[in-house]
Amino acid sequence: MQSYILVLIQIIAIVHDALASSSLVVPVNKHATANSLYSTHAYFNYPQYHQQNLLIDLDAPFMWRSSFPHQEMCEACPNLVRCEEFQCTDLRTTFSYESPLCAPPTNNSMDDEYNYCEICPVNVISPVTGECSQVITTYDQFMFTRSYGGKNVIPHNLYVIYPTVGSTPTWTFDPFPSSVVGVIALSSSPYALPAYLRNPVNRIIALCLPSTVSTPGVLFLGNGPYYLNPESNVDIRSLLSYTELLKHPKAFGYFIGVNAIVIKNRSINVPANATTKISTLDPYTKLRTDIYNDVFRRFSRVTKRIPPAKLVAPFGLCFNTSVNGIKVPDIDLVLQDGKKWTISTANSIKQVMEDVACLAVVDNGPTSEHAIVVGTYQFEDNFLLFNLENSTFGFSSSLLHRHTSCSNFNFTVDQ
Numbered sequence: 001m002q003s004y005i006l007v008l009i010q011i012i013a014i015v016h017d018a019l020a021s022s023s024l025v026v027p028v029n030k031h032a033t034a035n036s037l038y039s040t041h042a043y044f045n046y047p048q049y050h051q052q053n054l055l056i057d058l059d060a061p062f063m064w065r066s067s068f069p070h071q072e073m074c075e076a077c078p079n080l081v082r083c084e085e086f087q088c089t090d091l092r093t094t095f096s097y098e099s100p101l102c103a104p105p106t107n108n109s110m111d112d113e114y115n116y117c118e119i120c121p122v123n124v125i126s127p128v129t130g131e132c133s134q135v136i137t138t139y140d141q142f143m144f145t146r147s148y149g150g151k152n153v154i155p156h157n158l159y160v161i162y163p164t165v166g167s168t169p170t171w172t173f174d175p176f177p178s179s180v181v182g183v184i185a186l187s188s189s190p191y192a193l194p195a196y197l198r199n200p201v202n203r204i205i206a207l208c209l210p211s212t213v214s215t216p217g218v219l220f221l222g223n224g225p226y227y228l229n230p231e232s233n234v235d236i237r238s239l240l241s242y243t244e245l246l247k248h249p250k251a252f253g254y255f256i257g258v259n260a261i262v263i264k265n266r267s268i269n270v271p272a273n274a275t276t277k278i279s280t281l282d283p284y285t286k287l288r289t290d291i292y293n294d295v296f297r298r299f300s301r302v303t304k305r306i307p308p309a310k311l312v313a314p315f316g317l318c319f320n321t322s323v324n325g326i327k328v329p330d331i332d333l334v335l336q337d338g339k340k341w342t343i344s345t346a347n348s349i350k351q352v353m354e355d356v357a358c359l360a361v362v363d364n365g366p367t368s369e370h371a372i373v374v375g376t377y378q379f380e381d382n383f384l385l386f387n388l389e390n391s392t393f394g395f396s397s398s399l400l401h402r403h404t405s406c407s408n409f410n411f412t413v414d415q
């Protein structure tokens with residue numbers, strides 16, 4: 001009798017946990033490509049129930065993938081968005097990719113097989129090559145795994161969304177890592193994934209990119225708590241500093257206000273009208289030339305005791321690490337409300353060869369659109385939280401200083 005009650009209590013506890021669990025959790029894989037791309041996966045119902053890998057993109061206006069299901073391939077194909085529907089015009093006019101390389105949107109079919117107005121082709125830009133192409137829009141169905149209170153993965157318990165997705169049967173996604181078939185848009189666009197999250201899963205994205213290709217990092221969708229080993233009782237939210245996410249006209253990505261860059265007590269001013277974007281597609285932080293030059297000068301000065309090495313492209317400052325290894329002063333991004341995002345050696349210096357390491361920051365030219373584009377190398381093993389419910393951005397700085405990393409989520413399915 002007692003054991004029966006115990007089991008009952010355990011079952012109630014599990015059901016309670018599952019209901020209380022308001023976040024979804026998926027692994028994030030780093031690809032061994034030169035430009036360090038990151039992907040995650042979702043489960044799709046079409047053409048048949050299976051898992052597909054999608055490139056993580058904080059900027060993309062909507063999601064898209066290859067393997068558009070031809071009618072013969074599935075019994076219950078997703079519905080096509082027709083060109084006279086509101087979604088089609090909305091996507092084409094307001095929430096689309098924009099590039100001078102793209103032909104202006106038309107209502108022409110991209111494939112003779114389809115009749116005029118049966119389909120809604122929209123332009124997409126390859127985040128890897130910048131090439132423009134067209135996809136057909138469908139009402140699709142994706143699923144994500146849930147987490148047990150931010151600690152484990154719940155078995156057989158999927159969260160379903162019904163997004164509008166661009167699909168194509170022909171696009172080969174050539175420059176993508178081989179297993180990746182599309183783009184998961186995590187931006188603030190109404191056609192990106194966060195917009196489809198519903199109570200109790202809040203429109204909150206927590207992204208923790210791994211620094212290694214061998215162990216995945218983690219993406220949470222929805223409010224925390226979030227836990228990483230070995231401190232299984234420390235909610236990562238308690239380690240975060242918060243600042244305001246800024247709006248940018250005509251962009252769906254995420255912007256923050258950076259007032260200054262501080263290196264060893266010396267402050268480099270960032271002009272008040274400068275914009276700072278966070279990008280999952282740029283491997284290294286890109287600085288407009290005026291800011292790059294100041295950072296370069298200051299960083300060279302504070303590292304003048306470290307023997308230099310021949311430059312390795314695309315970097316402008318490299319060191320010979322054969323004798324002493326390398327440890328450099330922090331680079332602090334001082335944000336508009338005085339909070340500091342600290343970039344320490346693991347995120348500022350990249351070992352490019354056995355005895356050469358470089359400052360992993362690049363010159364973005366004198367007239368770049370954004371003064372600062374924070375690239376992925378600078379936030380691997382940093383926990384970033386994009387809260388679209390209240391437009392706040394949370395960041396941890398390097399988790400390595402907390403003796404954990406983005407590769408420490410326990411993906412063991414809790415049976």
Ligand SMILES: *[C@@H]1O[C@H](CO)[C@@H](O)[C@H](O)[C@H]1NC(C)=O
Pocket residue numbers: 083084089105106107
């Ligand atoms: C496409 O067709 C729809 C319905 O006829 C129309 O409302 C829309 O303006 C057309 N779009 C373009 C770009 O021609």
Ligand SMILES: *[C@@H]1O[C@H](CO)[C@@H](O)[C@H](O)[C@H]1NC(C)=O
Pocket residue numbers: 264265
């Ligand atoms: C930086 O300034 C603080 C006080 O403003 C001082 O305590 C510290 O020693 C300085 N550090 C360096 C490296 O100069």
Ligand SMILES: *[C@@H]1O[C@H](CO)[C@@H](O)[C@H](O)[C@H]1NC(C)=O
Pocket residue numbers: 271273274
């Ligand atoms: C930013 O301000 C500087 C002067 O403070 C000005 O020269 C520059 O054109 C401004 N840039 C933009 C994009 O407004």
Ligand SMILES: *[C@@H]1O[C@H](CO)[C@@H](O)[C@H](O)[C@H]1NC(C)=O
Pocket residue numbers: 308309310320321322323355356
């Ligand atoms: C680094 O320094 C060591 C010893 O000074 C030297 O033998 C080696 O060739 C240097 N390597 C590079 C890449 O500069």
Ligand SMILES: *[C@@H]1O[C@H](CO)[C@@H](O)[C@H](O)[C@H]1NC(C)=O
Pocket residue numbers: 223242387390392
């Ligand atoms: C936004 O929400 C998060 C948690 O959901 C909270 O920690 C934070 O204080 C909120 N920020 C503002 C400015 O309301």
Ligand SMILES: *[C@@H]1O[C@H](CO)[C@@H](O)[C@H](O)[C@H]1NC(C)=O
Pocket residue numbers: 152229410412413414415
């Ligand atoms: C990971 O989770 C499983 C299932 O809850 C648990 O048995 C295991 O001890 C956890 N591993 C670590 C390292 O915490």
